Amino acid sequence: MKIIDIRIIIYTLINFGILYFILRHFLFKPVNDTIDSRKNEIESNIKKAEEDKKKAEIFKVESEKEIRDAKTQGKEIVQQYKLKAEKVSEEIMSEAHIEAEKIMERSNKEIERQKEKAEDDIKQNTISLAIELSSKVLEETIDEEKHRQLIQDFIAKVGN
Secondary structure, X not given: OOOOOHHHHHHHHHHHHHHHHHHHHHHHHHXXXXXXXXXXXXXXXXXXXXXXXXXXXXXHHHHXXXXXXXXXXXXXXXXXXXXXXXXXXXXXXXXXXXXXXXXXXXXXXXXXXXXXXXXXXXXXXHHHHHHHHHHHHHOOOOOHHHHHHHHHHHHHHHHO
């Protein structure tokens, strides 16, 4: 059996202690710091992701509301333009009826005027024929102006 040498155990313990302090200072502390910073970064990213998710949900809800509002506004605008178009159509139809009535009224006035002109022409022709006829019958010439007046009076009496 071998005897355990205490010096070797003490040297080994001292070497192990020195190694431990060196590793602790140069390896454990930076590794732990890196692990802690990475852990904090991950936690921060998770919190940020959760906040972003909440914001996204809020934006989604707001967007859906805005879409619904936009659809409603679109329907209202379409309805307003439809009503305006109907109103314009009614105005155009009304103006067309008024214009048609005016045309009919002008046509009736023109017809009445043509009728009166034709009646006057017939009266004048009748007067001229009556003068010629009476001149030939009487074979004497009376004052033509006086004769016209007599015939006009006669036609006025007969015409009424």
